[in-house]
Amino acid sequence: MNIRISVRSLVEFIFRSGDISDSSSGALPVEAMNAGSRIHRKLQKRAGSYYASEVPLKITSECGGHVITVEGRADGIIDRRGTAREADGIAADKGGEQPDENKIQIAPAVHEPDVLAENEDEGHVMDMVRGYEVNFGESDVMIDEIKGVYRNLDDVEEPLRVHVAQAMCYAYIYAREKQYDDIDVRISYVNLDSEKEKFFRRNYRFGYLEEWFASMTGKLAIWLDMVEKHICLRDESIVDMEFPFEYRKGQKEMALYVYKAIEKKGNLYVQAPTGIGKTMAAVYPTIKSFVQGDVSKLFYLTAKTIAHTVARGAIQKLMDRGLEFKTVILTAKEKxxxxxxxxxxxxxxxxxxxxxxxxxxxxxxxxxxESIIDREIVRRYAERYQVCPFELSLDASLFADAVIGDYNYVFDPRASLKRFFAGDGNTPGNYVFLVDEAHNLVDRASSMYSAHIIKEDFLELRKLTAQYGGRLTRYLSSCNRELLALKKNVPAEGYEVLPSIAGLHLKLLGLHDALDLFLEEHGQIPERKEVLNFYFNLTSFLNIAEIVDENYIMYDEILPDGRFMVKLYCVKPAANISACLDKGLTTVFFSATILPIRYYMEMLSDCPDDQAIYIRSPFAQENRRILIANDVTTRYTRRNDEQYGNIYSYIESVVSAKKGNYMVFFPSYAMLEHVQAFAGEMERLHHVKVIVQTPYMNEADREEFLNTFETENGVLAFCIMGGIFSEGIDLTGDKLVGAIVVGPGLPQVCTERKLMMDYFDARGGSAGVRGDSDGFRYAYQYPGINKVFQAAGRVIRTETDRGVILLLDERFNSRRYSELFPVEWNDYEICNRKNVAGLLEDFWKDKSKEN
Incomplete structure (x- = not known):
């Protein structure tokens, strides 16, 4: 097989060693990386005229039947020998002696380690650094590898193995290209804070480098053999792979659109009802595209862990029919x-x-x-080899055909898979992103690309670390004073939009440098965990600060508990998400409730070339009845015992019409409790079992709650709209025969909803169904109606399901809401407390006749 790999990626994979650091998950902020770049430029500029910087180098070689191209940029090359050659050439043209091209003038004999033993392991690289000089010196030819660090250089006794290996790669490629018999290598460490420097330098014979490089690529070839063998088996199994069962109505149409989107390398939005098999309709055409060479990896992204099971099940069905496929299911680090x-x-x-x-x-x-690598599999291997299971699973994803995981592995700048997405973005990978339940991504993405700091955290950390004194205390105090000045301008119990945080940003950068040094110097202090938590949050804030643009609002606020917060709030995440989508070829966003679709397209990618399709429900409309009550309201200003009583009377009518299992979805726990107070006699009068969703239910509580629907008939569940039971659960047949949705699901009024409403009012949104630019739609109505659709979608899951959907709020009868309904809801009926019982009785009577 042919492979292109960077020098850095190659050596970091083959020669990695040592420990996982507890601070290794904190990526440097952009400003810190810029500081490293400045250090590079500074050293390169002062090195003199012989110093060539950022020199591209590449070599293609064959090893074990594989063609391996290794490429990268050397930080610096000094080549006086080459310059001298050019001068000799000019002299020869003028009658001077022509040099012998086959005889290379070399430096005096140098000390070097023994040639590689036949079976020597990777540890030999550290042997090669013995004898390094800690000075600059003079050299005819030298490869310079510059590393900016925050470590105290007095503690650096020898260069890291991967740094030496990286420089040796460049040295081998350059010496081979120039036909040099020997070459110097220098590792230049520079402290990013003090700019203190320390150099490690030595000379290598070309023959030694050649043998060393061949040994390294030989180790890589072992991995390539494994990969090539799997790809051959995989592609052969895909060629004749057929859809695993008969297409359902709408499923083939969706699969075809997904296939075409991949072929055209475009993005696709799919509104498709529950029950048609959306997961298989997305997975199957993606896997078929592997054979054409269009796709090398499938990322199946979800908002909830339960959806991982669905994706895994789809792939397993295909594997049961002969597909050779490797799948990694990523699990959160703490789990x-x-x-x-x-x-x-x-x-x-x-x-x-x-x-x-x-x-x-x-x-x-x-x-x-292993083919399907899940949590238990990874833990078993991690225990066997005494390695971190989370890091092992991330490494395994490099060799997987499919990666199943949370949205954050692709979209969250703090948690994305750097193995795939850390490049400059110029060359996208052959990746397809399948985004399940895509309606959840808007709020999730807004959260991913937002960041905040709390003033009181700075005071707490200063108190925790005061005993160590020094620079960290000074920077914490300086940042606290800056935050205090901002706090004085905020109205009591209010917020303030900030035009700039430039002064604060500068001080936070200084604090970040101080924290880097502090963590390096105080490795085992009792307060280390608290310092790290603060460090990671500060790093996140600084990274987000670098991408703040017109899609952001910066504001500060005095929180209800009295703490003071500064926040970078991403109102519209489309630009940030699009930057992630550009790392792959195609993204398919799909959901049963992605309406209005223009709103989601604007918030998630905002690209005029994206396509969208609407797949109608294949289920008979007569199997369900949708009723809208026009004599009840859940408006906040009109909530009282009378309205709670009206809501309860509707619930009574529904459970009285037919014995069965029902769910009632409330907009808040407060309203749930008010209505529940009327249900004291429900169990005795109507022979139903009332169960109630509570805050902070653990996994066992959830399983017990849902198991009630599996084992009993006559269950009335009080749930929260938008909560854990309003989406992602599958209660088919008689397990659920009705859903009562109380109110339009509007989010609670808060600072960010107000800011969001003002933002879209000022800009004029384009997703309104009548060209309405009302910020209220973006901030409240669209997120709310999605919760309604999700709750209502619990009822009809298969073509044989029958049930009722009751929407309790007069607002549902207004055009502002009804025009957002799915096409299949065009047969909804208006009801009131007087006629609802008759309408329900007629529906169930008709159904009993059919049976």
């Missing part, structure tokens, strides 16, 4: 951790300690022998 308490400090975690010394052996074993 897959093998320790009782997650702490990535290598002094406390045996799996973090020496992880990189053992992980490649674990990874090869895992990927070679």
């Amino acid at each position: 897959i951790c093998l320790q009782d308490e997650m702490d990535c400090n290598p002094a406390l975690c045996p799996y973090a300690n020496g992880h990189f010394d053992r992980v490649n052996e674990a990874l090869y074993d895992l990927v070679s022998n």
